[in-house]
Amino acid sequence: MPVHLTHQLMTNYLIIRVSGELDLHAALEFRHKVEDELARTSSKHLLLDFTALTFIDSSGLGAILGRYRTIRQLPGKMSIFGAGGTVRRILELAGISKLIPLCETERQAASC
Amino acid sequence: MPVHLTHQLMTNYLIIRVSGELDLHAALEFRHKVEDELARTSSKHLLLDFTALTFIDSSGLGAILGRYRTIRQLPGKMSIFGAGGTVRRILELAGISKLIPLCETERQAASC
Amino acid sequence: MANRMGLTLLSRSDNVGVARVALAAFAAQLSFTLSDLEEIKVAVSEAVTNAVSHAYPGAEGEVAVSATADGDLLTVEVRDAGVGIPDVAAARAPSFTTVPDRMGLGFVFMESFMDELEVSSAPGQGTTVTMRKRCRPQAG
Amino acid sequence: MANRMGLTLLSRSDNVGVARVALAAFAAQLSFTLSDLEEIKVAVSEAVTNAVSHAYPGAEGEVAVSATADGDLLTVEVRDAGVGIPDVAAARAPSFTTVPDRMGLGFVFMESFMDELEVSSAPGQGTTVTMRKRCRPQAG
Ligand SMILES: Nc1ncnc2c1ncn2[C@@H]1O[C@H](COP(=O)(O)OP(=O)(O)O)[C@@H](O)[C@H]1O
Ligand SMILES: Nc1ncnc2c1ncn2[C@@H]1O[C@H](COP(=O)(O)OP(=O)(O)O)[C@@H](O)[C@H]1O
Numbered sequence: 001m002p003v004h005l006t007h008q009l010m011t012n013y014l015i016i017r018v019s020g021e022l023d024l025h026a027a028l029e030f031r032h033k034v035e036d037e038l039a040r041t042s043s044k045h046l047l048l049d050f051t052a053l054t055f056i057d058s059s060g061l062g063a064i065l066g067r068y069r070t071i072r073q074l075p076g077k078m079s080i081f082g083a084g085g086t087v088r089r090i091l092e093l094a095g096i097s098k099l100i101p102l103c104e105t106e107r108q109a110a111s112c
Numbered sequence: 113m114p115v116h117l118t119h120q121l122m123t124n125y126l127i128i129r130v131s132g133e134l135d136l137h138a139a140l141e142f143r144h145k146v147e148d149e150l151a152r153t154s155s156k157h158l159l160l161d162f163t164a165l166t167f168i169d170s171s172g173l174g175a176i177l178g179r180y181r182t183i184r185q186l187p188g189k190m191s192i193f194g195a196g197g198t199v200r201r202i203l204e205l206a207g208i209s210k211l212i213p214l215c216e217t218e219r220q221a222a223s224c
Numbered sequence: 225m226a227n228r229m230g231l232t233l234l235s236r237s238d239n240v241g242v243a244r245v246a247l248a249a250f251a252a253q254l255s256f257t258l259s260d261l262e263e264i265k266v267a268v269s270e271a272v273t274n275a276v277s278h279a280y281p282g283a284e285g286e287v288a289v290s291a292t293a294d295g296d297l298l299t300v301e302v303r304d305a306g307v308g309i310p311d312v313a314a315a316r317a318p319s320f321t322t323v324p325d326r327m328g329l330g331f332v333f334m335e336s337f338m339d340e341l342e343v344s345s346a347p348g349q350g351t352t353v354t355m356r357k358r359c360r361p362q363a364g
Numbered sequence: 365m366a367n368r369m370g371l372t373l374l375s376r377s378d379n380v381g382v383a384r385v386a387l388a389a390f391a392a393q394l395s396f397t398l399s400d401l402e403e404i405k406v407a408v409s410e411a412v413t414n415a416v417s418h419a420y421p422g423a424e425g426e427v428a429v430s431a432t433a434d435g436d437l438l439t440v441e442v443r444d445a446g447v448g449i450p451d452v453a454a455a456r457a458p459s460f461t462t463v464p465d466r467m468g469l470g471f472v473f474m475e476s477f478m479d480e481l482e483v484s485s486a487p488g489q490g491t492t493v494t495m496r497k498r499c500r501p502q503a504g
Contacts, residue, residue: 002252002381021381021384023377023380023381023384023409023413024377024380024409024413024416024417025377025378025380025381028377055384055402055405055406055409057406057409057410057413057473058410058413058466058467058469058470058472058473059409059413059417059466059467061467061469062465062466062467065467066465085399085402086399086402086403086406090406090473093473093476094467094469114241114392133241133244135237135240135241135244135269135273136237136240136269136273136276136277137237137238137240137241140237167244167262167265167266167269169266169269169270169273169333170270170273170326170327170329170330170332170333171269171273171277171326171327173327173329174325174326174327177327178325197259197262198259198262198263198266202266202333205333205336206327206329225424227374227376227378227379228374229371229372229373229374229379229382230370230371230372231369231370231371231372231386232369232370232371233369234367234368234369236367238367238393239367239369239390241389242369242386242389242390245385245386245389246371246382246385246386246389249381249382249385249386250379250382253378284365
């Protein structure tokens with residue numbers, strides 16, 4: 001299932017909702033979408049909604065870490081919510097959760 | 113996605129719920145399951161629930177027609193409900209709908 | 225530039241699904257609609273099912289599925305080295321089957337769901353089925 | 365009796381998903397749990413991604429994925445005819461990468477998610493990655 005990306009601009013942050021599979025191919029599209037929307041909306045804080053993300057591998061993790069670097073330079077904050085199952089396990093295994101908070105809900109993610 | 117079959121015995125009929133893909137491989141399992149449950153429950157009328165059926169091809173159709181022949185010999189009645197999208201189109205294209213009523217709901221299927 | 229793939233499977237019923245998902249994932253690179261992709265799945269399923277059911281009676285053999293995606297055109301080839309078909313025109317007719325319990329609709333579905341179907345076969349020479357389908361430009 | 369499959373792809377990023385779904389469908393014939401199948405998908409994705417990203421710098425080449433399912437054992441082999449790896453032991457270490465922006469976690473994930481990993485490679489000789497995973501007997 002190819003990746004599908006949508007965005008929503010809130011008062012204080014930008015949400016990018018990622019559904020499908022975040023692999024090498026999708027990573028490129030993800031990078032462009034996030035960088036474009038951050039620039040276009042002048043957002044500093046980024047929330048990634050992984051509720052409908054069904055797959056991630058190390059290329060997808062690389063794309064997330066790359067955006068983390070962008071956000072830190074702004075400087076802004078970044079958090080992830082809705083990740084479950086194997087996606088969550090991989091985020092934890094790779095130590096992403098030490099850098100970027102993994103939250104259950106959008107509300108939690110917006111306040112950390 | 114492999115096929116998954118469950119059954120439910122009602123007062124007047126047996127329901128077989130088919131989810132996943134009904135192809136050559138699944139057809140065999142389908143045949144055994146239906147024939148076994150018909151015999152075990154002494155049912156005469158069969159309802160096939162295709163709500164969660166995502167794929168069917170000519171091998172799957174063959175398995176359905178085979179059961180139609182079994183039911184006619186009892187003699188009993190057979191109907192299908194819940195088929196949507198491409199599954200429905202294929203049932204219609206193959207003329208199955210001329211032999212076996214295609215209904216929207218279980219209730220309709222039980223009363224035809 | 226054109227993309228291509230090749231898939232080799234044994235003639236077993238549980239491999240038909242492997243061919244189906246692989247080809248659907250490959251075809252999804254072109255701009256087919258979801259309903260097109262469903263149709264491609266059915267056509268691939270029929271062609272591979274035929275190789276599994278008919279090509280190697282009482283034995284196991286290889287089934288080779290290959291595909292190219294070039295511009296808007298998907299080409300799928302399903303090849304076996306089995307017994308072959310004595311009369312291809314007769315075999316392609318609706319309801320023709322040499323196996324009781326089967327529908328004789330395999331070729332009919334391949335033809336209905338793809339734009340083009342070629343069947344090349346001779347007794348003892350195996351069978352090659354070639355199917356083509358174009359994706360239409362999407363509205364919007 | 366053992367089942368086997370072979371898949372040949374071009375080294376393009378959009379083919380990684382084709383390999384993943386085909387291998388997952390093949391592996392599903394053994395009694396792996398859903399979580400096992402997710403892990404196999406990640407491992408296959410990493411191995412094919414490496415061939416796509418590293419084997420043919422600035423060029424396109426072939427990636428061959430093959431698998432066997434024998435009893436409770438799945439074996440997956442991912443082979444390219446690319447530039448090869450000068451120091452395999454170094455390459456397998458966590459965080460080692462020759463490409464900025466990548467994580468250096470490919471081999472780590474293959475190792476974590478499969479039972480066994482062998483990497484055979486030499487400069488100019490291409491790379492072959494062999495991974496094995498057994499399904500455990502299911503409770504119930
Ligand atoms: N790959 C093949 N090898 C040998 N015979 C085949 C092959 N494909 C089709 N046939 C023959 O053509 C007939 C019609 O095929 P088809 O329309 O798919 O219907 P069905 O598979 O239901 O019999 C088959 O019954 C078989 O005799
Ligand atoms: N198939 C391959 N061909 C050539 N080099 C490879 C191949 N696979 C891996 N490598 C080398 O090994 C390194 C480590 O691989 P890996 O752990 O998967 O991390 P990553 O892909 O993120 O760099 C790569 O950066 C690359 O230099």
